[in-house]
Amino acid sequence: MHLSARARGIQPSVTITIDARAKELKAAGEQVINLSAGEPDFPTPRHVREAAKAAIDAGFTRYTPAAGIAELRRAIAQKHRRDNGLEYAEDEIVVSAGGKHALFNAFMAICDSGDQVIIPAPYWVSYPEMVRLAGGEPVIVETGPETGFKLTPEALRRALTPRSRALVLNSPSNPTGTVYTRQELDDLAAVAAEAGLWMVTDELYEHLIYEGEHVSVAALRPEYRERVILINGVSKAYAMTGWRIGWAAAPRPVARAMAAIQSQATSSVNSIAQKAAVAALTGPQDEVAAMRDEYRQRRDLLVEGLSRLPGVEVLRPAGAFYVYPSVRGLLGREIGGRRAGDDVALAEVLLEAARIAVVPGTAFGTPGYLRLSYATSRSDLEEALRRLERLLEGA
Structure with missing residues (x-):
């Protein structure tokens, strides 16, 4: 079947692919914490x-x-x-x-x-x-x-x-x-x-x-x-x-x-x-401010938790709802019974071994990083940090 060069050359969105895989696992009853999607978890304002x-x-x-x-x-x-x-x-x-x-x-x-x-x-x-x-x-x-x-x-x-x-x-x-x-x-x-x-x-x-x-x-x-x-x-x-x-x-x-x-x-x-x-x-803009305040607290929680993990280096982001830590210190190690040779492999390990969905930095043009979204509840972020800590013990 002939496809155009344009169609053959295009790459699917990695973030959408990972988000879809996380949702597929959730639908199958898995306790997945999805930190891959750039999607607010708040309801659309009532008005x-x-x-x-x-x-x-x-x-x-x-x-x-x-x-x-x-x-x-x-x-x-x-x-x-x-x-x-x-x-x-x-x-x-x-x-x-x-x-x-x-x-x-x-x-x-x-x-x-x-x-x-x-x-x-x-x-x-x-x-x-x-x-x-x-x-x-x-x-x-x-x-x-x-x-x-x-x-x-x-x-x-x-x-x-x-x-x-x-x-x-x-x-x-x-x-x-x-x-x-x-x-x-x-x-x-x-x-x-x-x-x-x-x-x-x-x-x-x-x-x-x-x-x-x-x-x-x-x-x-x-x-x-x-x-x-x-x-x-x-x-x-x-x-x-x-x-x-x-x-x-x-x-x-x-x-x-x-x-x-x-x-x-x-x-x-x-x-x-x-x-x-x-x-x-x-209409009223107060819910925008309330969501921003909650994101700020989630950001601080996630940054502080990630900064305690060995092999992870993180800058505190000033905006949006993502943290983008360097995980180069983890690459090449055995993690969760698997070798994490690069950031793509590490993201796969996190999803399959810890049920945490993240996006590898390769998708954003910078290998050796992961993108974690904090557009999810604080309880989910706390649980994700606990799972990461357990997974990385001895890595």
Whole structure:
């Protein structure tokens, strides 16, 4: 059977694969602690759910404009004005089926065959694959704990070539939880703007910051705004992953191109979920703060527990809901009756021997690390740490 080169070359999402395996084991009655998925364990706020019910009762079940209903795009524009100091017109906003869909549309809109997109590693698993699907070439620039997993202007300059088209910036970061400062973003944006790059800024975790502040690159200088494609959504902050509402805010020509691409690919996103997203963005924000406070306590619990384990080194993340420890000190050892030769093998050992699901750092472009999500209960985190301690005894 013939498949396209595009289909043959694409890799499935590792995080989704591991999450599916963990859920399969759970369904079979296994006591799996799933620290692999980037999915809040809180319920969607009640007023958001009620808005969705009202939309159903009102018969709001038809197609909407491909770029999203005007009410939601106005709510998004208001959100960016309120939270980020940014002004966007309705036709500069495109509502998509989650932030992932918005990113895909962005790369499809700006990449021609052979165009290079600079991606700092560790990176979210889908960035390189999306670039390849759009015909582009991902250029991976590795960062490390010595810089707090942050891209530096010097490293960005070294990565530039005549084919450089865009830079991806993710703050707070998935998987590291890194949060860039205002000055660090300004320094990177200056290099990108001088090189004529698009800046695709993934800001899905902006409300989940525990130290520092969230800064939108587009708000730093007027000239940056015209080079930024800002990606955001309601999934993480409002516990709405399954509702599939994300968006892009971009200069009008890019937004129009993204809307045209979407109109041929999926048309509009779910009409009822759009009404729910309006309620999330315009309604009370106290539950967002409450969830953030709980995540902070979970982060501290997990970081402190991991720091006590031999062979594990961990930095305290400033945002998102992931911890990204180095496990290089464990590799090559016999653990749970199996040899953990690399981070992929170690993740398999943890799942099969301790029933703990994590994601190997190889999936994020940095072998020798694991990503652990603390978007789960404190009791689960405490139990995971106990299992890890038992498993590593004598390793």
